[in-house]
Amino acid sequence: MLIVGGGVVGASIAYGLAEEGAKIGILDAEDSDFSASRGNFGMISISNKGFNNLAYFRLSYASSRLWPEFASTLREQTGIDPAFDLKGKVYISVGDREFAAHAEKVAEYARRVGAEYQHDILNRADLRQMLGNVRLGERVTGGSFSPLDGIAEPLKLYSGLLNAIQRHGGSILRDHRVGRIQHQRGIFTVEGPWGSLSAPRLVIAAGLGTPDLASQVGISVKVRPQRGQMMVTERVEQSFPYPVSGLLRQNPEGTIMIGVSTEEVGYDDRTTVSVLRSLAMKAIERLPDLGSVQITRCWAALRPRTEDGYPVYQESHERPGAFVITCHSGITLAALHKRLLPQWILGGRKDALLEPFGLGRLQSASAA
Amino acid sequence: MRPPHDLPEPPHQVSFRFGDEEIEAWEGETVATALLASGVMITGVRAMSGRSRGPYCLIGVCHECLVEIDGLANQRACITTVRQNMKVCRQTRLRPLTGEDETREQ
Numbered sequence: 389m390l391i392v393g394g395g396v397v398g399a400s401i402a403y404g405l406a407e408e409g410a411k412i413g414i415l416d417a418e419d420s421d422f423s424a425s426r427g428n429f430g431m432i433s434i435s436n437k438g439f440n441n442l443a444y445f446r447l448s449y450a451s452s453r454l455w456p457e458f459a460s461t462l463r464e465q466t467g468i469d470p471a472f473d474l475k476g477k478v479y480i481s482v483g484d485r486e487f488a489a490h491a492e493k494v495a496e497y498a499r500r501v502g503a504e505y506q507h508d509i510l511n512r513a514d515l516r517q518m519l520g521n522v523r524l525g526e527r528v529t530g531g532s533f534s535p536l537d538g539i540a541e542p543l544k545l546y547s548g549l550l551n552a553i554q555r556h557g558g559s560i561l562r563d564h565r566v567g568r569i570q571h572q573r574g575i576f577t578v579e580g581p582w583g584s585l586s587a588p589r590l591v592i593a594a595g596l597g598t599p600d601l602a603s604q605v606g607i608s609v610k611v612r613p614q615r616g617q618m619m620v621t622e623r624v625e626q627s628f629p630y631p632v633s634g635l636l637r638q639n640p641e642g643t644i645m646i647g648v649s650t651e652e653v654g655y656d657d658r659t660t661v662s663v664l665r666s667l668a669m670k671a672i673e674r675l676p677d678l679g680s681v682q683i684t685r686c687w688a689a690l691r692p693r694t695e696d697g698y699p700v701y702q703e704s705h706e707r708p709g710a711f712v713i714t715c716h717s718g719i720t721l722a723a724l725h726k727r728l729l730p731q732w733i734l735g736g737r738k739d740a741l742l743e744p745f746g747l748g749r750l751q752s753a754s755a756a
Numbered sequence: 757m758r759p760p761h762d763l764p765e766p767p768h769q770v771s772f773r774f775g776d777e778e779i780e781a782w783e784g785e786t787v788a789t790a791l792l793a794s795g796v797m798i799t800g801v802r803a804m805s806g807r808s809r810g811p812y813c814l815i816g817v818c819h820e821c822l823v824e825i826d827g828l829a830n831q832r833a834c835i836t837t838v839r840q841n842m843k844v845c846r847q848t849r850l851r852p853l854t855g856e857d858e859t860r861e862q
Binding site: 623627 | 802803804822849850851852853854
Protein backbone atom coordinates (compact mmCIF):
# COMPACT_ATOMS: atom_id res chain seq x y z
CA MET A 389 0.00 0.00 0.00
CA LEU A 390 1.32 3.43 -0.92
CA ILE A 391 0.76 6.62 1.02
CA VAL A 392 1.52 9.84 -0.80
CA GLY A 393 2.37 12.47 1.80
CA GLY A 394 4.66 11.97 4.79
CA GLY A 395 3.43 14.62 7.19
CA VAL A 396 1.62 13.98 10.47
CA VAL A 397 -1.61 13.03 8.66
CA GLY A 398 0.01 10.53 6.28
CA ALA A 399 2.22 9.15 9.05
CA SER A 400 -0.70 8.68 11.50
CA ILE A 401 -2.62 6.68 8.90
CA ALA A 402 0.48 4.72 7.91
CA TYR A 403 1.16 3.86 11.55
CA GLY A 404 -2.34 2.43 11.93
CA LEU A 405 -2.11 0.51 8.66
CA ALA A 406 1.34 -0.89 9.47
CA GLU A 407 0.13 -2.03 12.88
CA GLU A 408 -2.70 -3.89 11.15
CA GLY A 409 -0.04 -5.73 9.17
CA ALA A 410 -0.25 -3.82 5.90
CA LYS A 411 2.97 -3.41 3.92
CA ILE A 412 3.44 0.34 3.80
CA GLY A 413 5.48 2.72 1.71
CA ILE A 414 5.26 6.44 2.41
CA LEU A 415 6.33 8.75 -0.37
CA ASP A 416 7.31 12.21 0.75
CA ALA A 417 8.58 15.09 -1.36
CA GLU A 418 11.37 17.50 -0.46
CA ASP A 419 12.04 19.12 2.91
CA SER A 420 11.72 22.53 1.28
CA ASP A 421 8.07 21.85 0.43
CA PHE A 422 5.25 23.66 2.18
CA SER A 423 4.75 21.46 5.20
CA ALA A 424 1.98 22.02 7.72
CA SER A 425 3.53 19.48 10.07
CA ARG A 426 6.16 22.01 11.06
CA GLY A 427 3.74 24.90 11.39
CA ASN A 428 1.55 23.86 14.24
CA PHE A 429 1.20 24.42 17.93
CA GLY A 430 0.86 20.80 19.02
CA MET A 431 -2.60 21.40 20.45
CA ILE A 432 -5.34 18.83 20.75
CA SER A 433 -8.10 21.40 20.38
CA ILE A 434 -11.67 20.43 21.12
CA SER A 435 -13.40 23.29 22.90
CA ASN A 436 -13.27 25.55 19.84
CA LYS A 437 -14.16 22.95 17.23
CA GLY A 438 -17.35 22.64 15.20
CA PHE A 439 -19.41 25.55 16.53
CA ASN A 440 -21.37 25.37 13.27
CA ASN A 441 -20.83 21.65 12.66
CA LEU A 442 -21.64 19.24 15.46
CA ALA A 443 -20.24 16.27 13.50
CA TYR A 444 -16.86 18.00 13.46
CA PHE A 445 -17.00 18.55 17.22
CA ARG A 446 -17.85 14.85 17.69
CA LEU A 447 -15.00 13.77 15.41
CA SER A 448 -12.46 15.94 17.26
CA TYR A 449 -13.82 14.93 20.66
CA ALA A 450 -13.60 11.23 19.76
CA SER A 451 -9.98 11.72 18.77
CA SER A 452 -9.18 13.39 22.10
CA ARG A 453 -10.57 10.32 23.88
CA LEU A 454 -8.34 8.07 21.77
CA TRP A 455 -5.24 10.19 22.34
CA PRO A 456 -4.17 8.78 25.75
CA GLU A 457 -3.88 5.24 24.41
CA PHE A 458 -2.42 6.45 21.13
CA ALA A 459 0.32 8.36 22.98
CA SER A 460 1.14 5.58 25.43
CA THR A 461 1.29 2.94 22.68
CA LEU A 462 3.58 5.14 20.64
CA ARG A 463 5.83 5.69 23.65
CA GLU A 464 5.95 1.99 24.50
CA GLN A 465 6.68 0.93 20.94
CA THR A 466 9.31 3.55 20.11
CA GLY A 467 10.66 4.97 23.34
CA ILE A 468 9.73 8.42 21.99
CA ASP A 469 7.26 10.21 24.23
CA PRO A 470 4.98 12.64 22.37
CA ALA A 471 4.40 14.32 25.76
CA PHE A 472 0.63 14.21 25.49
CA ASP A 473 -1.21 15.87 28.35
CA LEU A 474 -4.96 16.33 28.48
CA LYS A 475 -4.49 19.22 30.86
CA GLY A 476 -7.06 21.63 29.48
CA LYS A 477 -6.80 25.10 28.02
CA VAL A 478 -7.34 28.63 29.25
CA TYR A 479 -8.93 31.46 27.33
CA ILE A 480 -8.07 35.04 28.33
CA SER A 481 -10.35 37.94 27.40
CA VAL A 482 -9.27 41.57 27.24
CA GLY A 483 -11.91 44.24 27.83
CA ASP A 484 -15.55 43.86 28.85
CA ARG A 485 -16.92 43.45 25.35
CA GLU A 486 -14.54 40.62 24.45
CA PHE A 487 -15.31 38.82 27.72
CA ALA A 488 -19.07 39.15 27.25
CA ALA A 489 -18.87 37.86 23.67
CA HIS A 490 -16.70 34.95 24.77
CA ALA A 491 -19.06 34.00 27.60
CA GLU A 492 -22.00 34.12 25.23
CA LYS A 493 -20.23 31.90 22.70
CA VAL A 494 -19.32 29.33 25.37
CA ALA A 495 -22.95 29.23 26.55
CA GLU A 496 -24.18 28.74 22.99
CA TYR A 497 -21.58 25.98 22.46
CA ALA A 498 -22.89 24.18 25.54
CA ARG A 499 -26.47 24.44 24.23
CA ARG A 500 -25.48 23.01 20.86
CA VAL A 501 -23.15 20.23 22.01
CA GLY A 502 -24.82 19.19 25.26
CA ALA A 503 -23.32 17.67 28.38
CA GLU A 504 -20.02 16.72 26.73
CA TYR A 505 -19.13 20.38 26.34
CA GLN A 506 -17.21 21.18 29.51
CA HIS A 507 -16.09 24.78 29.54
CA ASP A 508 -16.26 27.10 32.54
CA ILE A 509 -16.30 30.88 32.54
CA LEU A 510 -13.81 32.41 34.98
CA ASN A 511 -13.69 35.87 36.44
CA ARG A 512 -10.38 37.68 36.78
CA ALA A 513 -9.70 36.32 40.27
CA ASP A 514 -10.45 32.73 39.21
CA LEU A 515 -8.24 33.16 36.20
CA ARG A 516 -5.34 34.45 38.29
CA GLN A 517 -5.66 31.49 40.63
CA MET A 518 -5.72 29.10 37.70
CA LEU A 519 -2.59 30.58 36.13
CA GLY A 520 -0.52 30.58 39.32
CA ASN A 521 2.28 33.06 39.62
CA VAL A 522 2.07 34.88 36.35
CA ARG A 523 0.83 38.48 36.35
CA LEU A 524 -2.34 39.25 34.39
CA GLY A 525 -2.56 42.30 32.15
CA GLU A 526 -4.47 45.28 33.53
CA ARG A 527 -7.12 45.03 30.82
CA VAL A 528 -7.77 41.30 31.36
CA THR A 529 -11.41 41.04 32.38
CA GLY A 530 -11.84 37.30 32.68
CA GLY A 531 -11.68 34.16 30.66
CA SER A 532 -12.53 30.51 30.76
CA PHE A 533 -11.13 27.03 31.18
CA SER A 534 -11.97 23.91 29.23
CA PRO A 535 -10.67 20.53 30.40
CA LEU A 536 -11.44 19.07 26.96
CA ASP A 537 -8.20 20.22 25.38
CA GLY A 538 -4.70 18.80 25.47
CA ILE A 539 -1.20 19.36 24.24
CA ALA A 540 1.53 17.27 22.68
CA GLU A 541 5.01 17.94 21.41
CA PRO A 542 4.55 17.95 17.66
CA LEU A 543 8.17 17.22 16.75
CA LYS A 544 8.32 14.28 19.16
CA LEU A 545 4.98 13.04 17.85
CA TYR A 546 6.20 13.23 14.28
CA SER A 547 9.52 11.50 14.89
CA GLY A 548 7.72 8.87 17.00
CA LEU A 549 5.29 8.16 14.18
CA LEU A 550 8.07 7.76 11.62
CA ASN A 551 9.97 5.51 14.02
CA ALA A 552 6.89 3.34 14.70
CA ILE A 553 6.15 2.93 11.01
CA GLN A 554 9.66 1.67 10.38
CA ARG A 555 9.48 -0.67 13.37
CA HIS A 556 6.39 -2.21 11.80
CA GLY A 557 8.27 -2.81 8.57
CA GLY A 558 7.11 0.28 6.69
CA SER A 559 9.37 2.32 4.41
CA ILE A 560 9.65 6.09 4.36
CA LEU A 561 10.91 7.35 1.03
CA ARG A 562 12.17 10.94 1.08
CA ASP A 563 12.60 13.05 -2.04
CA HIS A 564 9.96 10.91 -3.75
CA ARG A 565 7.69 13.56 -5.21
CA VAL A 566 4.80 11.95 -7.02
CA GLY A 567 3.97 13.56 -10.35
CA ARG A 568 1.77 11.07 -12.13
CA ILE A 569 -0.64 8.37 -10.96
CA GLN A 570 -1.66 5.61 -13.36
CA HIS A 571 -4.22 2.90 -12.86
CA GLN A 572 -4.39 -0.44 -14.60
CA ARG A 573 -6.30 -3.60 -13.64
CA GLY A 574 -6.69 -2.59 -10.04
CA ILE A 575 -3.07 -1.54 -9.58
CA PHE A 576 -2.00 2.05 -8.97
CA THR A 577 1.40 3.12 -10.23
CA VAL A 578 2.89 6.36 -8.93
CA GLU A 579 5.70 7.99 -10.84
CA GLY A 580 8.28 10.68 -10.30
CA PRO A 581 11.80 11.61 -11.36
CA TRP A 582 12.98 8.93 -8.92
CA GLY A 583 11.19 6.09 -10.74
CA SER A 584 7.89 4.37 -10.05
CA LEU A 585 6.13 2.16 -7.51
CA SER A 586 2.93 0.12 -7.69
CA ALA A 587 0.34 -1.09 -5.19
CA PRO A 588 -3.32 -2.11 -5.17
CA ARG A 589 -4.24 0.63 -2.71
CA LEU A 590 -3.29 4.27 -2.61
CA VAL A 591 -3.80 6.89 0.09
CA ILE A 592 -3.35 10.54 -0.85
CA ALA A 593 -2.65 12.71 2.19
CA ALA A 594 -0.45 15.31 0.57
CA GLY A 595 -1.79 18.52 2.13
CA LEU A 596 -1.57 21.33 -0.40
CA GLY A 597 -0.40 18.82 -3.03
CA THR A 598 -3.62 16.85 -2.68
CA PRO A 599 -5.88 18.43 -5.37
CA ASP A 600 -3.55 17.68 -8.29
CA LEU A 601 -2.98 14.08 -7.17
CA ALA A 602 -6.64 13.50 -6.30
CA SER A 603 -7.75 14.66 -9.75
CA GLN A 604 -5.69 11.82 -11.24
CA VAL A 605 -7.86 9.29 -9.42
CA GLY A 606 -11.11 11.02 -10.32
CA ILE A 607 -11.59 13.06 -7.13
CA SER A 608 -12.09 16.79 -7.38
CA VAL A 609 -11.18 18.53 -4.14
CA LYS A 610 -10.09 22.08 -3.45
CA VAL A 611 -7.44 22.83 -0.82
CA ARG A 612 -6.07 26.31 -0.27
CA PRO A 613 -3.11 27.45 1.81
CA GLN A 614 -3.61 29.29 5.07
CA ARG A 615 -0.51 30.92 6.51
CA GLY A 616 0.32 30.68 10.19
CA GLN A 617 3.17 32.69 11.71
CA MET A 618 4.64 31.88 15.08
CA MET A 619 7.53 32.64 17.39
CA VAL A 620 9.48 30.78 20.02
CA THR A 621 11.27 32.41 22.93
CA GLU A 622 14.30 31.76 25.07
CA ARG A 623 13.89 29.25 27.89
CA VAL A 624 12.40 30.61 31.07
CA GLU A 625 11.00 29.10 34.26
CA GLN A 626 7.61 27.43 34.00
CA SER A 627 5.36 30.45 34.15
CA PHE A 628 1.80 29.52 33.24
CA PRO A 629 0.53 25.97 33.64
CA TYR A 630 -2.05 25.86 30.84
CA PRO A 631 -1.87 26.77 27.18
CA VAL A 632 -3.71 29.97 26.32
CA SER A 633 -6.10 29.50 23.46
CA GLY A 634 -4.77 30.32 20.03
CA LEU A 635 -1.86 32.29 21.42
CA LEU A 636 0.54 30.80 23.96
CA ARG A 637 1.97 27.61 25.28
CA GLN A 638 5.07 26.88 27.31
CA ASN A 639 7.03 23.77 26.46
CA PRO A 640 8.46 21.51 29.17
CA GLU A 641 12.02 22.72 28.56
CA GLY A 642 10.95 26.34 29.10
CA THR A 643 10.52 27.88 25.66
CA ILE A 644 7.27 29.75 25.04
CA MET A 645 5.50 29.52 21.71
CA ILE A 646 3.49 32.53 20.55
CA GLY A 647 1.13 32.23 17.62
CA VAL A 648 -0.48 31.19 15.37
CA SER A 649 -1.80 33.74 12.91
CA THR A 650 -4.38 32.80 10.28
CA GLU A 651 -3.83 34.52 6.94
CA GLU A 652 -5.00 33.99 3.37
CA VAL A 653 -2.00 35.07 1.30
CA GLY A 654 -1.56 32.27 -1.19
CA TYR A 655 1.64 30.28 -1.50
CA ASP A 656 3.79 32.61 0.59
CA ASP A 657 5.38 31.25 3.76
CA ARG A 658 7.38 34.33 4.71
CA THR A 659 7.04 36.03 8.09
CA THR A 660 5.95 39.67 8.42
CA VAL A 661 6.78 42.21 11.11
CA SER A 662 3.19 43.45 11.32
CA VAL A 663 1.72 40.04 12.12
CA LEU A 664 4.51 39.01 14.49
CA ARG A 665 4.23 42.33 16.30
CA SER A 666 0.49 41.93 16.73
CA LEU A 667 0.95 38.39 18.10
CA ALA A 668 3.55 39.66 20.56
CA MET A 669 1.29 42.57 21.60
CA LYS A 670 -1.63 40.20 22.20
CA ALA A 671 0.61 38.02 24.37
CA ILE A 672 1.91 40.94 26.45
CA GLU A 673 -1.54 42.46 26.83
CA ARG A 674 -2.59 39.24 28.55
CA LEU A 675 0.62 38.24 30.35
CA PRO A 676 2.79 41.39 30.67
CA ASP A 677 5.78 39.55 32.18
CA LEU A 678 6.39 38.09 28.73
CA GLY A 679 7.57 41.55 27.66
CA SER A 680 11.07 40.81 28.95
CA VAL A 681 11.42 37.46 27.21
CA GLN A 682 13.69 37.29 24.16
CA ILE A 683 12.31 35.85 20.94
CA THR A 684 14.82 33.44 19.46
CA ARG A 685 13.10 32.36 16.26
CA CYS A 686 10.05 33.11 14.17
CA TRP A 687 8.70 31.21 11.21
CA ALA A 688 5.63 30.59 9.12
CA ALA A 689 4.04 27.57 7.55
CA LEU A 690 1.13 26.96 5.23
CA ARG A 691 -1.71 24.79 6.48
CA PRO A 692 -4.17 23.20 4.07
CA ARG A 693 -7.77 24.30 4.23
CA THR A 694 -10.65 22.69 2.42
CA GLU A 695 -13.48 24.82 1.04
CA ASP A 696 -15.59 24.58 4.20
CA GLY A 697 -12.65 24.05 6.57
CA TYR A 698 -13.67 20.53 7.57
CA PRO A 699 -11.78 17.31 6.84
CA VAL A 700 -12.26 15.24 3.72
CA TYR A 701 -12.30 11.43 3.83
CA GLN A 702 -13.20 10.18 0.37
CA GLU A 703 -12.65 6.98 -1.60
CA SER A 704 -12.66 7.37 -5.37
CA HIS A 705 -15.83 6.05 -7.07
CA GLU A 706 -14.00 6.00 -10.38
CA ARG A 707 -10.88 4.27 -9.05
CA PRO A 708 -11.81 2.21 -5.98
CA GLY A 709 -8.79 1.60 -3.77
CA ALA A 710 -7.70 5.24 -3.97
CA PHE A 711 -8.42 7.32 -0.87
CA VAL A 712 -8.09 11.04 -0.33
CA ILE A 713 -7.61 12.39 3.18
CA THR A 714 -7.02 16.01 3.99
CA CYS A 715 -7.64 18.11 7.07
CA HIS A 716 -6.57 21.21 8.95
CA SER A 717 -6.03 19.71 12.41
CA GLY A 718 -3.67 16.82 11.86
CA ILE A 719 -2.46 16.78 15.48
CA THR A 720 -5.92 16.80 17.08
CA LEU A 721 -7.12 14.09 14.71
CA ALA A 722 -3.93 11.97 14.74
CA ALA A 723 -5.24 9.42 17.25
CA LEU A 724 -8.53 9.02 15.40
CA HIS A 725 -6.79 8.73 12.04
CA LYS A 726 -4.60 5.94 13.36
CA ARG A 727 -7.51 4.06 14.88
CA LEU A 728 -10.39 4.52 12.44
CA LEU A 729 -8.92 5.01 8.98
CA PRO A 730 -7.17 1.61 8.59
CA GLN A 731 -10.41 -0.39 8.92
CA TRP A 732 -11.98 1.82 6.25
CA ILE A 733 -8.99 1.66 3.89
CA LEU A 734 -8.36 -2.07 4.41
CA GLY A 735 -11.86 -3.38 4.97
CA GLY A 736 -14.30 -0.80 3.64
CA ARG A 737 -15.89 -0.17 7.03
CA LYS A 738 -16.20 3.60 7.28
CA ASP A 739 -16.95 4.57 10.86
CA ALA A 740 -20.11 6.61 11.40
CA LEU A 741 -17.97 9.46 12.75
CA LEU A 742 -16.32 9.80 9.33
CA GLU A 743 -19.53 9.57 7.26
CA PRO A 744 -20.37 13.28 7.29
CA PHE A 745 -16.97 14.13 5.82
CA GLY A 746 -17.21 12.72 2.32
CA LEU A 747 -17.00 15.07 -0.62
CA GLY A 748 -20.73 14.77 -1.26
CA ARG A 749 -21.26 17.71 1.07
CA LEU A 750 -19.36 20.09 -1.22
CA GLN A 751 -20.57 21.40 -4.56
CA SER A 752 -17.28 20.58 -6.18
CA ALA A 753 -17.73 16.88 -5.41
CA SER A 754 -16.60 14.47 -8.09
CA ALA A 755 -19.13 13.96 -10.86
CA ALA A 756 -18.70 10.24 -10.31
CA MET B 757 37.64 35.93 18.24
CA ARG B 758 41.29 36.04 19.22
CA PRO B 759 43.33 38.90 17.75
CA PRO B 760 45.92 38.15 15.03
CA HIS B 761 49.39 37.58 16.51
CA ASP B 762 51.09 40.16 14.28
CA LEU B 763 49.08 43.27 15.17
CA PRO B 764 51.37 46.35 15.12
CA GLU B 765 50.36 47.13 18.70
CA PRO B 766 49.47 44.32 21.10
CA PRO B 767 45.79 44.30 22.14
CA HIS B 768 44.74 45.10 25.67
CA GLN B 769 44.21 42.30 28.11
CA VAL B 770 41.08 42.21 30.24
CA SER B 771 40.02 39.84 32.96
CA PHE B 772 36.65 38.64 34.18
CA ARG B 773 35.25 36.22 36.73
CA PHE B 774 33.91 32.82 35.79
CA GLY B 775 32.46 31.44 39.00
CA ASP B 776 35.46 31.51 41.35
CA GLU B 777 38.02 31.63 38.57
CA GLU B 778 39.77 34.67 37.14
CA ILE B 779 39.84 34.41 33.33
CA GLU B 780 42.28 36.39 31.21
CA ALA B 781 41.03 37.52 27.82
CA TRP B 782 41.92 39.80 24.94
CA GLU B 783 39.85 42.93 24.46
CA GLY B 784 37.33 42.34 21.69
CA GLU B 785 37.04 38.58 21.98
CA THR B 786 33.94 36.76 23.14
CA VAL B 787 33.26 35.18 26.51
CA ALA B 788 33.09 31.76 24.83
CA THR B 789 36.48 31.97 23.13
CA ALA B 790 38.11 33.30 26.30
CA LEU B 791 36.66 30.42 28.30
CA LEU B 792 37.64 27.81 25.72
CA ALA B 793 41.18 29.24 25.53
CA SER B 794 41.38 28.94 29.31
CA GLY B 795 40.37 25.29 29.15
CA VAL B 796 36.75 25.71 30.25
CA MET B 797 34.62 23.35 28.18
CA ILE B 798 31.43 23.22 30.25
CA THR B 799 29.50 26.47 30.57
CA GLY B 800 26.18 25.22 31.87
CA VAL B 801 23.84 22.40 32.82
CA ARG B 802 20.52 21.90 31.08
CA ALA B 803 17.82 22.31 33.73
CA MET B 804 15.55 19.49 32.54
CA SER B 805 18.03 16.78 31.59
CA GLY B 806 20.86 17.68 33.97
CA ARG B 807 23.31 17.28 31.08
CA SER B 808 26.41 19.45 30.71
CA ARG B 809 26.55 21.98 27.89
CA GLY B 810 29.36 23.93 26.29
CA PRO B 811 30.03 26.31 23.38
CA TYR B 812 29.33 24.55 20.11
CA CYS B 813 28.40 26.63 17.07
CA LEU B 814 30.17 29.85 18.18
CA ILE B 815 27.91 31.94 15.91
CA GLY B 816 24.91 32.51 18.18
CA VAL B 817 22.66 29.88 16.70
CA CYS B 818 22.70 26.75 18.84
CA HIS B 819 22.19 28.34 22.28
CA GLU B 820 24.36 25.63 23.88
CA CYS B 821 26.67 28.18 25.55
CA LEU B 822 24.06 29.99 27.67
CA VAL B 823 25.60 31.55 30.80
CA GLU B 824 24.59 34.05 33.44
CA ILE B 825 26.38 37.37 33.01
CA ASP B 826 26.14 40.02 35.71
CA GLY B 827 22.98 38.39 37.04
CA LEU B 828 21.23 37.95 33.70
CA ALA B 829 20.52 34.39 32.61
CA ASN B 830 20.31 33.08 29.03
CA GLN B 831 23.24 35.09 27.68
CA ARG B 832 25.02 33.50 24.73
CA ALA B 833 28.72 33.43 25.64
CA CYS B 834 29.68 33.13 21.97
CA ILE B 835 28.22 36.49 20.90
CA THR B 836 28.95 38.47 24.07
CA THR B 837 32.16 40.50 24.06
CA VAL B 838 34.24 40.33 27.22
CA ARG B 839 34.26 43.37 29.52
CA GLN B 840 36.69 44.06 32.32
CA ASN B 841 35.39 42.66 35.65
CA MET B 842 32.21 41.11 34.25
CA LYS B 843 30.82 38.29 36.37
CA VAL B 844 30.03 35.14 34.43
CA CYS B 845 28.46 32.01 35.96
CA ARG B 846 27.63 28.57 34.69
CA GLN B 847 23.90 28.48 34.00
CA THR B 848 22.24 25.66 35.88
CA ARG B 849 18.60 26.80 36.07
CA LEU B 850 15.95 28.30 33.87
CA ARG B 851 15.70 32.06 33.76
CA PRO B 852 13.00 33.38 36.12
CA LEU B 853 10.29 35.22 34.22
CA THR B 854 10.04 38.05 36.71
CA GLY B 855 12.58 40.11 38.61
CA GLU B 856 15.02 40.83 35.78
CA ASP B 857 12.92 43.26 33.78
CA GLU B 858 14.62 46.46 34.83
CA THR B 859 18.18 45.36 34.18
CA ARG B 860 17.11 43.87 30.87
CA GLU B 861 15.53 47.07 29.55
CA GLN B 862 18.91 48.79 29.17
